[in-house]
Every structure is written in C-alpha cells, then in structure tokens.
Amino acid sequence: MVLVVSPYSCFQFSSRPISTFDVFAGLIYVTFLDGGLATYQIPSAVETGMDLFDETKLVLEDLNAVGKTQLSGRALQLQFLPNLGYLVVLLENQTVQLLNLTDYEQIDKFEEARFGLIKTWYEDSKDLHLDQLNEEDNDYITADDMDTISLATTALETTRSKKFINTKTGNSFLCLVSKRTLAIIKWHNNQYERKYEFKLNDKIQLVEFLNADNLIAAMKNGDLCRIDLPHQSVSPIQIQFLNQPSGFNKSFFFSSSDSVGELFKANNDQQLIIFKDHNLIKLNSDLELVVYRHHAHSIDFKNPVVVPGHNESGKKLKFLKYWFPYLVLVYSNSIEIWNLENGSLVQQLPCKTSLQSIVDIKFSPQFLFLVGATTVFKLVKSSYEFQLSEFEKSKDYNNALNLIEKLNPLVFQDDTDSHSPRQIKFLKLRQFELLKGLEYLKNHKYDTAIKLFIDFLASPETLLDNLPPKVKSLLADDPTLKHTSSRDSLRSSKDAQGLPQKESKIISLCITYLTDARRKLIRLLDPDSPKFQWHGFLISSELYGTHDLPVLEKKLELVDNCLFQCYLLTNSRMVGPLLRISNYCSFDKIEKKCLKLQMYTELVDFYYCRARHDKALELLEKLCFEEKVFKPEFMVKYIQKLGRPQQDLVFSFSKKLIDLNPLHVDEIFMDDSIECESLDKVQVLEFLSRWPVLQVRYLRYLIFDLGETNVRYPNKLIELYLQDPEKNQAHIHQLYSLGNYTPNGVLKQLNSLQPSPAVLDLMILPLGKLNKHNDVLDILINKLDNTAKALQYCVAIHDNSPDTGIELTNTLLDMLLSQKKFASVLEILDSGITFVDPTQVLAKLPDTLLLKELSKYLETNMRSITSLLRQDIITSELLKVQLVNIKYEKLETDRVHVRLDSASRCAVCGKNFSAASILSFFSNGTVVHYGCAKHKTG
Structure with a gap:
C-alpha cells in the first residue's frame, strides 16, 4: 500500500458544537450551533508516516483565529465568490446572506423564498488559492482522446479536445435552490447584471455548474436536466445507467436505499461524475458515458466503477468524495484512497476508534479534514515524489502513471x-x-x-x-x-x-x-x-x-x-x-x-x-570469371552505377569484360546515365586506345550522340579514319560537314599518306576552309581532271562570297584555256552560269571557236541580261509613282492651317506665342517655338 495520506493532528471545539466547516484559500471557516463564525489560519504540517488512524497519537493543535463574527442564526452551508469578495451563507431559517469576506459585514440578504441549497461559480477558481499551486494539469489526456505519448519523429502539434472549457466571460453566479425553484443571480465584471428563475418538475437535490453557460440539476425523482442560461432553456438528460435492478423506479438521488449520492467534476473539470447505487458513472461534456480506448491509455479505465456499500469488515460506507487526484471513501472503521480511473485501492487507513461520529469531510490541496460534532481531524497528503517512489517500490506502475498524467x-x-x-x-x-x-x-x-x-x-x-x-x-x-x-x-x-x-x-x-x-x-x-x-x-x-x-x-x-x-x-x-x-x-x-x-x-x-566498390568488384570478378556464379552482365550492371570518383576502378575492372565481349563498352561507357556521362572522356578515350575500333565507336558516341564540340574528338576520329581513307571516305566527309576540325592538322596527315584519288578528294574541303581555292582547282583540274566538280566548287564559293566566286570562276577558265582544254571550257559555259561578265569571258576565248558552239551560252546570258533590264525598268517606274505620292502628301500638308491667338501656348515650354515668335511644326500639326522644336528633337 502507498501512503497517500497520514493522520497528523486534531482541532477541539468542545464548548461549541460545529454547524458547518469549510476550507478556502488557506483559511478554515467554522460556524457553530450558536451562530458564531470564526476564521482560522490553517497550520502547517509535515508527513508523519502513520499508517493507522489512532486519535491518541494525534497532535492537538491550537488554531490562530484571524476573524470572528456572529451570524443571525445557525449556518447550514457556506459558499464563496472570492472575485467579488463575497461569503455566501445559508442559514437555518432558510435565508441566504451575502457577507464581505474581509470584515463579514452584510452586503445583501435573500429571504423571498425558503432556500435549501446554494451553489456558486466563478472564473479561475483553481487560481484563487493565493500562492498555492494548481496541481491539476490542464492538458490531462481525457476520454475519447486519440493522442498518446507515442512519439513520431516529425515535429507535430495536435489540439486536444478539452471538456467543460471555461472561457473568460467576467461572470460570477450564485444559484439559490428552493424545492423545485432554482434562482440564479449573475454578476458581470463585479457588477450585478440580472437574475434567472427556473421551475423544475420535482424537488432539486443537487446542482453542479458545468461552465459559465450551463449547469446540471438532479431531482429527487431521479431526473437530470441541463439548464442553458444564455437561451434560458431546460432540457432533460437521458442516461443509460448500468447495473440497475429490474423494475428499478426509485429516486436516482437520495433514494430510500443505503446508497450515497454525489455529483461532481473531476480531473480538472474534464469529467462529470455521478455516484448512485454504488456505481461511479463518468460522463463527458456531452453527458455521454466516457469510453476509453484501453490500448491508448496508461491505465485500465473502467466505467462505471462499482463501489461496495460495505468494506471487507462489513462496515457501511459513510462518505465518498473526490480529492484530487483520488477518491476518498470513509467507512466507520477505515479510510480508503481509490484510483478514480479504475477503482483500484491505493491506500487503506484503519481506525482504532470509530469514525461513526464524522459528519462531513473537507479538503485543501495538502490536507484532508474529517469533521465531527466538536472535533476536526487533520490528515496530511504525502508529497507526490514520495507517492511515486512508493508506487515504484510496490511496482504499482498504473497508479503511478495515472498520478503523473494528472499532475x-x-x-x-x-x-x-x-x-x-x-x-x-x-x-x-x-x-x-x-x-x-x-x-x-x-x-x-x-x-x-x-x-x-x-x-x-x-x-x-x-x-x-x-x-x-x-x-x-x-x-x-x-x-x-x-x-x-x-x-x-x-x-x-x-x-x-x-x-x-x-x-x-x-x-x-x-x-x-x-x-x-x-x-x-x-x-x-x-x-x-x-x-x-x-x-x-x-x-x-x-x-x-x-x-x-x-x-x-x-x-x-x-x-x-x-x-x-x-x-x-x-x-x-x-x-x-x-x-x-x-x-x-x-x-x-x-x-x-x-x-x-x-x-x-x-x-x-x-x-x-x-562505398567499398573495390571489394564489391573483386568479389564480382571472382564470382563471374572464376566460380561462374553470376553472368558477367551482373558485374557490368554494378560498374554502370559508378561515376567519376570511382573511374580508376571502372577502368581496372572493365578490361576483362571488354576482352570477353567488346559490346560491353556500350553498356559501360556509352550508357545513357548521369554516372556514365560524368566519366572523364579524355581518359576513357585513352583507356580504349588498346581497342582502336572501340575508340571509333566511343568518338562517334561523343560527337553524334552527346554533341560534344571539343575539336580534339573530331580530329582524333579523322586520324583513326585516315588509317584506311578509301574505306572511311564517307565518314570523313560526314565529319567535314560538322565544320568542327583543324584543317591544317588534317592536311598534314593527308600529305603524309600515299597520294590517291580518295586522299586528294579528302584534301579539297580542308584547303577550301583555309581559303586555298587555287590549290583546290589545281587538284580538281590537274590531278583529278574533274571539271564538273571544279565548277561545282566555284558555284558553292559564289553562293557564300559572290566576288570570290566570280574571281575563282575566271581563274578556272584561264586555267583551262591555258591548257587548251576548250571542251572543258565549253562545258562550263554551257552549264548556264550567268554571274560572270560575258564580255570578259568572250574576250578570253580564242578566235578559233565557232560561233555556233557559243550560241547556248550567248542565249542564256542575253536572256539573263534582258531579265535584269526589265527589272530595272520596273524599279524605275515604281520610283516615279512613289515620287508622285510624296509630292501629293506635301501639298496636303501645306494646306493645313493653324489659328493662333493670344491664348495659344507652346506645347513644349508652355509660354504664349508673340507676334515676333518664329514657329515650327511637328509632324502631327502641333505648333511650337522654333527653339523649342530643336530642344524637343534633341
């Protein structure tokens, strides 16, 4: 058993029997049968460790009185409105007095009805105990809450559903009950505001405020109702109570049975507890039965909790009260502390003497008071750290967790x-x-x-x-x-x-x-x-x-x-x-x-x-080539995942694979992947030097697939192709067409080769790129004897540079004429060229050529000259028409008149025109000063 509470002392009022006893804000309020009211400071106390209630061992304490007064009669009930500074007293004559909490002077009195019960409500009730700490956790995880302490690894905040939340309204209430009538007095910001009245269907036995807007009332016939103050409405509450005997029709509260009736809020006002016929029933803010998900809570929650009417010794239950965070059950021979959540027994405090004379029990955060006719016993709550250590020793982890969660x-x-x-x-x-x-x-x-x-x-x-x-x-x-x-x-x-x-x-x-x-x-x-x-x-x-x-x-x-x-x-x-x-x-x-x-x-x-790729490749090489566990493709796939940082490993372990199957070079070095493209291409090219054919494949991949523009790659590929120029002539011309190569270097390589038609043909484009057109003509005419290709070359040059093309064509004609290749000259002239001046051509031709041999050339050029002449005539006529249109526009412009008067202003400087002003006109007709026009255009 855990020592939650231990007996400490008692207070004696032997000459004045106690009427009421209450504790609030560190003070004890006692009223006596003779109408006296006394206020005492609660003495401090320490834990005694006593696990048996023995009156003979209790300290008899003297109370320090801090205030006294005489009421007009015996008090039956005390309530407090501390934010208003009021003490509310229900007197024996069933009237209600409002007293000042400081000096107990009467402020008001209610005697319009015979009141039998009073109840107050005010805001921040948990924070008005002076310097005392509110021990209850406002974030206590309550019923129907799916949150647990299960820790996801994401930063996450969830909003919990709190029950019976009190919003800041500035309101205070006093509820006065007279049989079936319920009157509620409302103060707002310390000022009286109004009064509500409700008539219910039976005698009211218990009242509990849920919040500033709602309260619940229990009637003698067992009915429960919710009273909605803002809407001034009363609505019945239907609850399916458990463990009721068949044919049960007695009053729910205060029936003739031996049961004890209680109605209170618990767990920081997040549950409403109804105790009747030995069933402790827990409701949420919707007044529905609370259902806990067992797997999501630290304790085995029960609803309802069955409370026996008699303890193991057969002694009758006298009181059941809620004292945070436990239930306190008082029997005539013992005091028991229970866990509210599951009804487990936390502590049992046997009594050597009977507690039959106890008429009430009250609490402060630290003390429990058992009130008798003339004696009050004070019990001290153990520190929470001590309770937790005791729970740990007894391995009662559920009760320990329940305590921690609520604190x-x-x-x-x-x-x-x-x-x-x-x-x-x-x-x-x-x-x-x-x-x-x-x-x-x-x-x-x-x-x-x-x-x-x-x-x-x-x-x-x-x-x-x-x-x-x-x-x-x-x-x-x-x-x-x-x-x-x-x-x-x-x-x-x-x-x-x-x-x-x-x-x-x-x-x-x-x-x-x-x-x-x-x-x-x-x-x-x-x-x-x-x-x-x-x-x-x-x-x-x-x-x-x-x-x-x-x-x-x-x-x-x-x-x-x-x-x-x-x-x-x-x-x-x-x-x-x-x-x-x-x-x-x-x-x-x-x-x-x-x-x-x-x-x-x-x-x-x-x-x-x-990243131990060396070990991986060594293992794969062994498994692929020696033990034949995997196919070589398995090793290829691994190498494909390696990039530039592992380039040396790629080269080292690729040799066997490429020797085994040259096609592996495509998968290793020409794969469409980031890793493959990250490899140093120059070093890859150097690595492939032992396989020239594979070098060619890799260079074509770089140039035509990746679009590499570095001139070293085409030069290298041309070098490889020139090992067999006749076979690779078309491939070399394909590279020439890209224009991305070094012509001097290519010519140097070509000159080192044995002259052949293919070699001479491959020299033409590099020479042309170097503007050595005469050398090109020399090769085409003198070495290859290909007049048609020579003319084609001149026409191509003329398309890019007309003057150079004309000059080069004349050179070609001179070269042929000097060699007396008149058939070739006529072939050129009959090809239909018109960009060379025919007079210059005719002047070059020898007199031995017959006129009929030149007829086709002359006809072609005459048609060309006639066409050009007609184009010039048309252009001349169009210019004449344009001139007429311009003259017409000038006449129209000259006809425009602008009227100026003394109010006319320059659009640029904003000043008026004078008779001596020199004017200028903008194209849109706007008139300005001549000097302003210059400034504007400038």
Missing part, C-alpha cells in the same frame, strides 16, 4: 534542472512506462512491453538485455544455429530451420521495435535538427542517455546488427533491403556472415551502400 508539470519543477516542467513530466512518464514495460517482459507479455518501448523511446539495451536467455543467444548469433542459404530462403517464406514458434514471435516483435528505434536514432543524428518538439515535449539524444554522436552511432550499430540477425532468423528476404539502405551494421560481421551463407547479392549491395 501539473510545475509540480515536478526542479530549480537545478535545465528542463522545462512539461519536459520533466514527460521524463517521469517515460520512466514508469519503461518500468511497466520491463514488468510485462518478465510476465511474458512481449507485445505489450515492446509497444511501450516503442512509444517511450526505450534504449536498445533496455530491450535486448531483458529478453529471454534463448532469444538473447539467438540474437548473439549462436554458432550452433543453422540457417538456410540466401538463395534457398528467397524461394521459401518459411522461418529458419529449427526456430521455435515462441522465439520466432518474440524476434518478430523485436523487429518492430528495432525498425522504429533506428528511425528515431537516425532522426536525432540529423545535424540540422538534432532535437524536435512533440506535444510540448523535447525529444533529444538525452533520452538515450548521451549527447555524444559517436555513442548514438554505437547504439545504431547495435540496433542494425540485431536487426540483421533477426531477419536472418525469421525472414532472410529482408536482409537485402536492410543492407541496401544507409545502415550502421558492423562491416566485418556482415561481410563474414554473408560470405558464409553465400548471400552474395546482399553482400554486393552492402558493399555498394558503404
């Missing part, structure tokens, strides 16, 4: 700690959740335990060190265990041979934890955001017990090694995906294990992930 984070604040209060609270929750998880492990509830380890970021050692011994030996890679090879496992979905079903299930659960743990650890290794927020909690590497990145990386190595072993044991097909991603597995361990199990594909992927 205000400020309760855990430590001045020496650098964490925020909410962070400290989370760390407390995590501590007990992990302890709870370890307990589940011991009880073989592995799925529940591992879920908690995932949700609360347990370190890998926490799980792995507490697994069953047989599972630990399996994960430690016991050498006696036999595995199937990777190739066999890929063909089968069965587990490894000989693995028992129980161990297989545990390992599968471990995989779930390990995959989640590696994701979170990797997230914390991110240098840009090594911390992140989740629901106000700071998630950092400290949760794993370190701030050092190397230590985190060692934890990741442990996780990935165990994950690798788990996959080998249960589903080796998952080894490949693990080794293909960035991982922290031990390199030597993976290499040794994969080689032993012949998991070559997985090992090659692992090498690639770790």
Whole structure:
C-alpha cells in the first residue's frame, strides 16, 4: 500500500458544537450551533508516516483565529465568490446572506423564498488559492482522446479536445435552490447584471455548474436536466445507467436505499461524475458515458466503477468524495484512497476508534479534514515524489502513471534542472512506462512491453538485455544455429530451420521495435535538427542517455546488427533491403556472415551502400570469371552505377569484360546515365586506345550522340579514319560537314599518306576552309581532271562570297584555256552560269571557236541580261509613282492651317506665342517655338 495520506493532528471545539466547516484559500471557516463564525489560519504540517488512524497519537493543535463574527442564526452551508469578495451563507431559517469576506459585514440578504441549497461559480477558481499551486494539469489526456505519448519523429502539434472549457466571460453566479425553484443571480465584471428563475418538475437535490453557460440539476425523482442560461432553456438528460435492478423506479438521488449520492467534476473539470447505487458513472461534456480506448491509455479505465456499500469488515460506507487526484471513501472503521480511473485501492487507513461520529469531510490541496460534532481531524497528503517512489517500490506502475498524467508539470519543477516542467513530466512518464514495460517482459507479455518501448523511446539495451536467455543467444548469433542459404530462403517464406514458434514471435516483435528505434536514432543524428518538439515535449539524444554522436552511432550499430540477425532468423528476404539502405551494421560481421551463407547479392549491395566498390568488384570478378556464379552482365550492371570518383576502378575492372565481349563498352561507357556521362572522356578515350575500333565507336558516341564540340574528338576520329581513307571516305566527309576540325592538322596527315584519288578528294574541303581555292582547282583540274566538280566548287564559293566566286570562276577558265582544254571550257559555259561578265569571258576565248558552239551560252546570258533590264525598268517606274505620292502628301500638308491667338501656348515650354515668335511644326500639326522644336528633337 502507498501512503497517500497520514493522520497528523486534531482541532477541539468542545464548548461549541460545529454547524458547518469549510476550507478556502488557506483559511478554515467554522460556524457553530450558536451562530458564531470564526476564521482560522490553517497550520502547517509535515508527513508523519502513520499508517493507522489512532486519535491518541494525534497532535492537538491550537488554531490562530484571524476573524470572528456572529451570524443571525445557525449556518447550514457556506459558499464563496472570492472575485467579488463575497461569503455566501445559508442559514437555518432558510435565508441566504451575502457577507464581505474581509470584515463579514452584510452586503445583501435573500429571504423571498425558503432556500435549501446554494451553489456558486466563478472564473479561475483553481487560481484563487493565493500562492498555492494548481496541481491539476490542464492538458490531462481525457476520454475519447486519440493522442498518446507515442512519439513520431516529425515535429507535430495536435489540439486536444478539452471538456467543460471555461472561457473568460467576467461572470460570477450564485444559484439559490428552493424545492423545485432554482434562482440564479449573475454578476458581470463585479457588477450585478440580472437574475434567472427556473421551475423544475420535482424537488432539486443537487446542482453542479458545468461552465459559465450551463449547469446540471438532479431531482429527487431521479431526473437530470441541463439548464442553458444564455437561451434560458431546460432540457432533460437521458442516461443509460448500468447495473440497475429490474423494475428499478426509485429516486436516482437520495433514494430510500443505503446508497450515497454525489455529483461532481473531476480531473480538472474534464469529467462529470455521478455516484448512485454504488456505481461511479463518468460522463463527458456531452453527458455521454466516457469510453476509453484501453490500448491508448496508461491505465485500465473502467466505467462505471462499482463501489461496495460495505468494506471487507462489513462496515457501511459513510462518505465518498473526490480529492484530487483520488477518491476518498470513509467507512466507520477505515479510510480508503481509490484510483478514480479504475477503482483500484491505493491506500487503506484503519481506525482504532470509530469514525461513526464524522459528519462531513473537507479538503485543501495538502490536507484532508474529517469533521465531527466538536472535533476536526487533520490528515496530511504525502508529497507526490514520495507517492511515486512508493508506487515504484510496490511496482504499482498504473497508479503511478495515472498520478503523473494528472499532475501539473510545475509540480515536478526542479530549480537545478535545465528542463522545462512539461519536459520533466514527460521524463517521469517515460520512466514508469519503461518500468511497466520491463514488468510485462518478465510476465511474458512481449507485445505489450515492446509497444511501450516503442512509444517511450526505450534504449536498445533496455530491450535486448531483458529478453529471454534463448532469444538473447539467438540474437548473439549462436554458432550452433543453422540457417538456410540466401538463395534457398528467397524461394521459401518459411522461418529458419529449427526456430521455435515462441522465439520466432518474440524476434518478430523485436523487429518492430528495432525498425522504429533506428528511425528515431537516425532522426536525432540529423545535424540540422538534432532535437524536435512533440506535444510540448523535447525529444533529444538525452533520452538515450548521451549527447555524444559517436555513442548514438554505437547504439545504431547495435540496433542494425540485431536487426540483421533477426531477419536472418525469421525472414532472410529482408536482409537485402536492410543492407541496401544507409545502415550502421558492423562491416566485418556482415561481410563474414554473408560470405558464409553465400548471400552474395546482399553482400554486393552492402558493399555498394558503404562505398567499398573495390571489394564489391573483386568479389564480382571472382564470382563471374572464376566460380561462374553470376553472368558477367551482373558485374557490368554494378560498374554502370559508378561515376567519376570511382573511374580508376571502372577502368581496372572493365578490361576483362571488354576482352570477353567488346559490346560491353556500350553498356559501360556509352550508357545513357548521369554516372556514365560524368566519366572523364579524355581518359576513357585513352583507356580504349588498346581497342582502336572501340575508340571509333566511343568518338562517334561523343560527337553524334552527346554533341560534344571539343575539336580534339573530331580530329582524333579523322586520324583513326585516315588509317584506311578509301574505306572511311564517307565518314570523313560526314565529319567535314560538322565544320568542327583543324584543317591544317588534317592536311598534314593527308600529305603524309600515299597520294590517291580518295586522299586528294579528302584534301579539297580542308584547303577550301583555309581559303586555298587555287590549290583546290589545281587538284580538281590537274590531278583529278574533274571539271564538273571544279565548277561545282566555284558555284558553292559564289553562293557564300559572290566576288570570290566570280574571281575563282575566271581563274578556272584561264586555267583551262591555258591548257587548251576548250571542251572543258565549253562545258562550263554551257552549264548556264550567268554571274560572270560575258564580255570578259568572250574576250578570253580564242578566235578559233565557232560561233555556233557559243550560241547556248550567248542565249542564256542575253536572256539573263534582258531579265535584269526589265527589272530595272520596273524599279524605275515604281520610283516615279512613289515620287508622285510624296509630292501629293506635301501639298496636303501645306494646306493645313493653324489659328493662333493670344491664348495659344507652346506645347513644349508652355509660354504664349508673340507676334515676333518664329514657329515650327511637328509632324502631327502641333505648333511650337522654333527653339523649342530643336530642344524637343534633341
């Protein structure tokens, strides 16, 4: 049992029997049967550790009175409106008095009806206890809330649904109950505003405010209703109560049975609790039964909670009250502290003397008061830290977690700690959740335990060190265990041979934890955001017990090694995906294990992930060429994934592949990929020098596929083609057509070759590019005797440069005439050229040529000259028409008149024109000063 509360002292009022007793804001308010009202300071107290209620051992305390007054009669009930400074008293004569909280002077009195119950409501009720801390957490996770402390690795904030939220209205209320009548007085910002009145269908027994707009009333006949103040409406509430005997028709509250009736809000006003006929029923803000999702909460929630009418000793239940965060049950021979959520017994405090004389119980945050006729007993609540330590010792983790969840984070604040209060609270929750998880492990509830380890970021050692011994030996890679090879496992979905079903299930659960743990650890290794927020909690590497990145990386190595072993044991097909991603597995361990199990594909992927391409290629070369395990294409595909940083490896391991099949050069060096294009092309070309044919293929790929413009590649390809100019003449002309080569170098190579028609033909375009046109004509006429091609060359030059073309054609004619090749001259003249001056041509021709031989040439040129003459005539006539049109436009312009007067202004300077002004006109007719026109155009 946990010592939540322990007896401490008592107050004696032996000469004046107590009428009412209440506690508020650090003060005790006592009224006596003689009408007296006294206020006392609550004395401080320390924990006694007493686990038995023994009156003889209690300290008798003297109270320090801070105020006294005499009421007009015996008080039956006290209520407070501290924001207004009011003390509300219900007197024996069923009238209500409003007193000043400071001096107890009467402010007002209500006696228009016979009142039997009063209830107040005001804002910030939890914050008006002077300097006392509100111990309840406003963010307590309530019913129907899907949020848990399960930590995703994304920075995420979710909005929780809070029940019975009090908005800031500035309102205060006093509810006065007289049988079936309910009157509500409203103050707004300390000023009286109005009064509401409602008539219900039966006598009102209990009233509870839900918020500033609504209150709930319970009638004697068992009906419940909600009263909506803004709309001044009353609506019945239908609730399906549980465990009712058949034919039940008694009053829900205060029936003739032995039950106790209560109506209160709990858990920071987020639940409405109804206690009737030994059923503690919990409702949400919609007044519906609260349903918890068991898997999403730290405790085993029950609704309703059954409360026996008698304890184990057969003693009757006298009182049931809510004292945050517990239920207090008072029997005539004991006091019991219960968990509100599940009804579990937290503490039982036996009494040596009977508590039958107790007539009421009251609370302050620290003290519990048992009120008798003339004596009040004070019990002290243990510190929450002490309660948590006791819960831990007794392994009562559910009650510990329930307590932590409900407490205000400020309760855990430590001045020496650098964490925020909410962070400290989370760390407390995590501590007990992990302890709870370890307990589940011991009880073989592995799925529940591992879920908690995932949700609360347990370190890998926490799980792995507490697994069953047989599972630990399996994960430690016991050498006696036999595995199937990777190739066999890929063909089968069965587990490894000989693995028992129980161990297989545990390992599968471990995989779930390990995959989640590696994701979170990797997230914390991110240098840009090594911390992140989740629901106000700071998630950092400290949760794993370190701030050092190397230590985190060692934890990741442990996780990935165990994950690798788990996959080998249960589903080796998952080894490949693990080794293909960035991982922290031990390199030597993976290499040794994969080689032993012949998991070559997985090992090659692992090498690639770790950038150990040398090892991968050495293994592949051995498997492809020596052991014939893989086809060479497997090695080619690996090399294709390597780029410029691994260029030396590409060259080194490509030789055997290319010797085996020259077509592999296309896949390795001419693949359409980023890696291939990143290779140094000059070095690739040099590497391929041992295979000239492959050099040609690679150069054509660079020039015609990639569009490389570097002149060295066409020059090199021409050099290779010139090894057999007759065969490659067409290919060389294709390169000439690109124009991207060095003509001097090409000519030098051509001159070094044995002269032949192909070589002479290949010299023409380089010579033309160097403007050595005469040398071209010399080759075409004197060496190749190809007049037609010579003329074609001259025409091509004329198309690009007319003057050069005319000059070159005349040179060609002179060359032929000098050699008396009149047939060739006539061939040129009959070809239809007209761009050479015919008079100059005719002057060159010898007199021996017959006129009829020149008739075709003369006719062609005369038609050309006539055509040109006609074009000149047409052009002349068009110019004459244009001249007439311009003269007409001038006359029209001269006819334009502009009238100026004394108000006319220059459009440029804005000044008036004078009689002596020199004017100028813009093309649109605007008149300006002559000087302004010059300025404007300038």
